[in-house]
Every structure is written in structure tokens, then in C-alpha cells.
Amino acid sequence: MAENKQTAEGKVSEVHKKIKAAFEAFDYESNNTVDVREISTIIYSLGCFPxxxxxxxxxxxxxxxxxxxxxxxxxxxxxxxVLLENKFPSIPEDLLLQAFEVLDKEKKGYLEPEELTKYMTQEGEPFTQEEMDEMLTALTDQEKNHIYYKDLISQLTIDPDM
Structure with missing residues (x-):
């Protein structure tokens, strides 16, 4: 029994870390507060699609x-x-990976910021330049100026078996 309780606590702790990291990325004043308009982006970044x-x-x-x-x-x-009860089902990791691989025509394992900007501002419901700037700041490997999407996918999804 104690082992199951610890596992449940570990699961909650891991979920809390992911939620806080996603929230803090949009907490520009560092006051534990975000603009309500950022909530959908935060929720999507946690792999939820309400x-x-x-x-x-x-x-x-x-x-x-x-x-x-x-x-x-x-x-x-x-x-x-929401996450523990799987209220807003996520997109499976393999489906996200397939989507990124379609964009990565040369099979490099990463996208360059310019490539992602092109796709995100010219296809579907376009992102604004401000949204793109925020996203690229958070996602781009600063040393190599690449977006390694396999690492990104693991950050964006919650393991349903957790």
C-alpha cells in the first residue's frame, strides 16, 4: 500500500512540475499570474486539446x-x-512525431526556427509574430539554433500510464 501511495504522490509531483513549467513560460511578471488569453496555449502545451x-x-x-x-x-x-483524469484527451506522441516528421522533409531530427515560423504563420490558423517569438524563445536550442522536436514532444505530452 505504501508503495502505491508513493507512486501516486510521484505522479502528482511530476504533473505539478509540467504544469508549473508551462505556466511559468507565460508568467512575464514572475508573479504567479498569467493573462487569461494565454491559458489555451498553456493547456495545449500540456498536450491537452479541449x-x-x-x-x-x-x-x-x-x-x-x-x-x-x-x-x-x-x-x-x-x-x-484535468491531467490526472484525462479530461481533455491528448494527441498521442507517435501522432505528434509523425506531424513533425512531415515538416522535417530532410529527416534531420530538428526544425530551424525559420521553418517552424513559416509553417505556423502561413498554414491553418496562423500564429501572430508575438506568439511565434514567445514559442521560439521557449523551444529553440540557443547554441545550435535548432528545435529538436523529439525532445519537445516528450515535454509536451503526459504519459497516459503515469
Whole structure:
């Protein structure tokens, strides 16, 4: 029994680390608060893909009295529950890998920031330049100026067996 409890605690601890890391990437003031408009990006970065209604309901649950800001103290427990209960199903790692491999036509194992920017601003629902700048800052290996998507995928997904 004690071993199962430890495993469950380890699982929660690991989930908390991922959530905090994703949240902190958008906490520009370093005050444990993010703009409500960043929440969908944070949730997607955790490998969750809620419907627009689910996203709206989640934001209503965690937003600070309609201020336009969300505090980590409210986001962390709510998002932990979402992840542990698999409320917003994630895209499987192998499917994400296939998508990146389609973009990586030369099979290099990475994308260059310019390549990713082109795909993300010209295809589908385009990202703004500000969104791209934020994403590239977080994802790009600064020494080599590459985005190693296999490392990225493991950061973006939660193991369903955890």
C-alpha cells in the first residue's frame, strides 16, 4: 500500500512540475499570474486539446473574478485534475512525431526556427509574430539554433500510464 501511495504522490509531483513549467513560460511578471488569453496555449502545451466549450468552462473556473488574469494557485489544482483524469484527451506522441516528421522533409531530427515560423504563420490558423517569438524563445536550442522536436514532444505530452 505504501508503495502505491508513493507512486501516486510521484505522479502528482511530476504533473505539478509540467504544469508549473508551462505556466511559468507565460508568467512575464514572475508573479504567479498569467493573462487569461494565454491559458489555451498553456493547456495545449500540456498536450491537452479541449473543445471551445470545455476551454471556456475551465477558464470560468480558474479566472480571478473576471479580471483577465489567472493565478497559479487556482490553475495548478484545476489543471492537475484535468491531467490526472484525462479530461481533455491528448494527441498521442507517435501522432505528434509523425506531424513533425512531415515538416522535417530532410529527416534531420530538428526544425530551424525559420521553418517552424513559416509553417505556423502561413498554414491553418496562423500564429501572430508575438506568439511565434514567445514559442521560439521557449523551444529553440540557443547554441545550435535548432528545435529538436523529439525532445519537445516528450515535454509536451503526459504519459497516459503515469
Amino acid at each position: 473543445t471551445q466549450k470545455n476551454l471556456h468552462d475551465f477558464i470560468a473556473e480558474v479566472e480571478e473574478d473576471h479580471t483577465g488574469y489567472i493565478h497559479l494557485d487556482r490553475f495548478l489544482p484545476a489543471m492537475t485534475k
